[in-house]
Amino acid sequence: MFNKVCIIGLGLIGSSLARNIKAQNLAGHLVCVDLNPKVCEKGKALGIVDQATTSFSVGVEDADLIILCSPVGSMSVVASAIADCVKEGAIITDVGSVKGSVVRDLQEHLPEYVEIVPGHPIAGTEYSGPEAGFAELFRDRWVILTPLPETDLRAVDKVSALWSACGARIEIMDHKRHDLVLGITSHLPHLIAYSIVDTANDLQDDMKSEVIKFSASGFRGFTRIAASDPVMWRDVFLNNQEAVLEILGRFTEDLSALQKAIRKGDGDYLYGVFTRTREIRRKIVELGPEGLPSPDRTGKD
Numbered sequence: 195m196f197n198k199v200c201i202i203g204l205g206l207i208g209s210s211l212a213r214n215i216k217a218q219n220l221a222g223h224l225v226c227v228d229l230n231p232k233v234c235e236k237g238k239a240l241g242i243v244d245q246a247t248t249s250f251s252v253g254v255e256d257a258d259l260i261i262l263c264s265p266v267g268s269m270s271v272v273a274s275a276i277a278d279c280v281k282e283g284a285i286i287t288d289v290g291s292v293k294g295s296v297v298r299d300l301q302e303h304l305p306e307y308v309e310i311v312p313g314h315p316i317a318g319t320e321y322s323g324p325e326a327g328f329a330e331l332f333r334d335r336w337v338i339l340t341p342l343p344e345t346d347l348r349a350v351d352k353v354s355a356l357w358s359a360c361g362a363r364i365e366i367m368d369h370k371r372h373d374l375v376l377g378i379t380s381h382l383p384h385l386i387a388y389s390i391v392d393t394a395n396d397l398q399d400d401m402k403s404e405v406i407k408f409s410a411s412g413f414r415g416f417t418r419i420a421a422s423d424p425v426m427w428r429d430v431f432l433n434n435q436e437a438v439l440e441i442l443g444r445f446t447e448d449l450s451a452l453q454k455a456i457r458k459g460d461g462d463y464l465y466g467v468f469t470r471t472r473e474i475r476r477k478i479v480e481l482g483p484e485g486l487p488s489p490d491r492t493g494k495d
Contacts, residue, residue, distance in 0.1 A: 195220040195356060200257040202227045202250070202272060204237045205423075206318060207289045208263030209327030212242040214360040217329055227253035236324045250275040257281070259356070262288035267429030269296050273303035282307040285349045289315055291376055293340045293369035295433035301342075309349035312340045312369060314376070315362060320421040333361035340369035377437035382445060384427055385438070387419035 199221040201208045208226065215221050225245040226237050234246035247253050254260050254276045264272055269290065280286070286308050290296050293312050300310050317335040319326065337357040341350045354364045367375075394405050394413075409417070431438055455463040 195352070195359070196222070196258040198223045198225070198257045199259045199261065200225050200227060200253045201243070201261045201263055202253065202276075203263035203265075204228045204233050204243070204246075204324045205263060205322050206326045206331070207315065208261070209237065209240075209242060209324040210329060210331040211261060211263070211289075211327075211360065212237070213327055213329040214332070215356075216242055218359055220356065220359055221259075225253050225257070233324055240324060242324070242327070251279040254279045254284075255281075257284060259285045259287070259352070262286065262290070265426050265429040266290035266292045266296055266433045267425075270299040270303065273300050277303050277305060280305070280308050283309070285309045285311060285352060287311045287313045287339075287353050289313060290430075291380060292430055292434040293338075293372045294436075297340070297342065297369050309346050310342055311345055311349050311353045312342075313353060313357070314338045314340075314372065315357070316380075317362075318422075320418055320423075322423045322426075330361070332357065335362050336365055337362040338365045338367050338372055340367055340372050373434050373437040374440070377434060377441045381430055381434060381438050382441050384419055384422065385431065385442070386445075387416040388427070390416050391420040 199215060201212055201224070204212065204226045212224060212226065215224050223245070224243050225247065226234065226243045227247055227250055228234050228237070229248055231248055234248060237243045237246045245253075250272070257280070260276065260280065262269065262272055266288075269288065273286075286300060286304060287310075288296055288300075290312075291314050293314060296312050297310070300312070304310065315332055315335060315337045317331050319331075339350060339353060350366075357364055390413075394402065397405060405413070452464070452467065454460075455467075
């Protein structure tokens, strides 16, 4: 599919992509760039890349496709570092869960003769590092692409084909809409999870031990989310401020209304909210994790 592919950042997403590219022979040569020499060594030891280097210029030289798998907060630095090394016509894509800031940073630093196809795979785990990757991570998962108006459609097709080869399903979306949608479906839940788990952490030691010991499924779910990569999520919130603050404002208003209903003993209001949320849950379960209807789903988890 490509003569040379360069993956910058060999974490969970980057190493999972590398496994797919190697297993399906999607690139004649696959190189990873990571500033951590130990990560480069691990990538080579795992056999998921042909070459590993800490040098941006070596990695991107003559690459047809460059996939930025570094935290969104580093996009400006990475784009600046590779700007003078990328070849004309190279396709630049990424995997960040924020798209507005990525579009801004890439446009600011990259030359006009490259094709920019921002992307975001809706897939992941709470684990990180090259050992955490696995080829099935993207299977039947959505990948949202937010190409620029001036992006060559052939570049979009090539990036789409790569993700399709990984088993993913493709959706094209405006980057502003993407950031708002992900603000409510991903970013806000993570923010709430971090907050709740940190609240538990502030309890007195004897209470904290009991919270950990008797954690119910709900709290366990929050701890799984709150165990996600802190660097990545710090950058997500700093780079998607507008959308997150808008959604957080709405959530705060709704939370205040629930607080008021509990204080007043307004069972009808609580019942109404809980009934509406059950309906949303039913629709999500029916679609399944891949977001597509399945005849064998009947609303059960």
